Amino acid sequence: MAKKVLLARPHAFIVAEMRPFLERSGYQPTRLENLDDMHPGKLGSFSGAIISTAVVSSIPAKAAEVFAALRQHYPSLPVIFAGLTEFDSTLPSLQRIVHALHPAASILPFDSSTEKHPRLGERDVFLFLNKEDIASSAAESILRRHFR
Numbered sequence: 001m002a003k004k005v006l007l008a009r010p011h012a013f014i015v016a017e018m019r020p021f022l023e024r025s026g027y028q029p030t031r032l033e034n035l036d037d038m039h040p041g042k043l044g045s046f047s048g049a050i051i052s053t054a055v056v057s058s059i060p061a062k063a064a065e066v067f068a069a070l071r072q073h074y075p076s077l078p079v080i081f082a083g084l085t086e087f088d089s090t091l092p093s094l095q096r097i098v099h100a101l102h103p104a105a106s107i108l109p110f111d112s113s114t115e116k117h118p119r120l121g122e123r124d125v126f127l128f129l130n131k132e133d134i135a136s137s138a139a140e141s142i143l144r145r146h147f148r
Helices: 012-024 063-073 087-099 139-146
Strands: 003-009 027-031 048-052 079-083 106-109 125-130
Touching (some): 003 012, 012 027, 012 079, 012 139, 048 063, 063 079, 063 087, 079 087, 087 125
Parallel strands (some): 003 048, 048 079, 079 125, 106 125
16 A cells, blocks of 8 residues: 655646656655645645645645644654755745744755765655656655655
8 A cells, every 4th residue: 555645735746747756656645635624634644745835836825834734733744845946946945934943954955965864754854856856766765765
């Protein structure tokens, strides 16, 4: 049985491009339809969550709001942020989102240097994945280590 991953802030890229990647990696994507539905009693448990950093999403809340709700209901769940931009250009906005709740958090790119990171899967380690990262040879390994 596949492990479940919450698509906490769906965007067309996440749904279309990441769904096959997640399924190939042994995960069942579950799309959040409404921010008010985010609680374990309604959704169940997950191996991890993915939050889109895109400007628009089917969830009308911003990435920071979705992340705060996720931390309220799933305080230890591993999180990956996903977008279409490069890691370096996205890092400042990710730092604002993440450091508000986890001041000492690590935010890592989805590349070969991250594959052996000893703290993957911990609640204060976050990854950023873009479309090009999905095609990397290390992508599935990183995903499995972060979403145990």
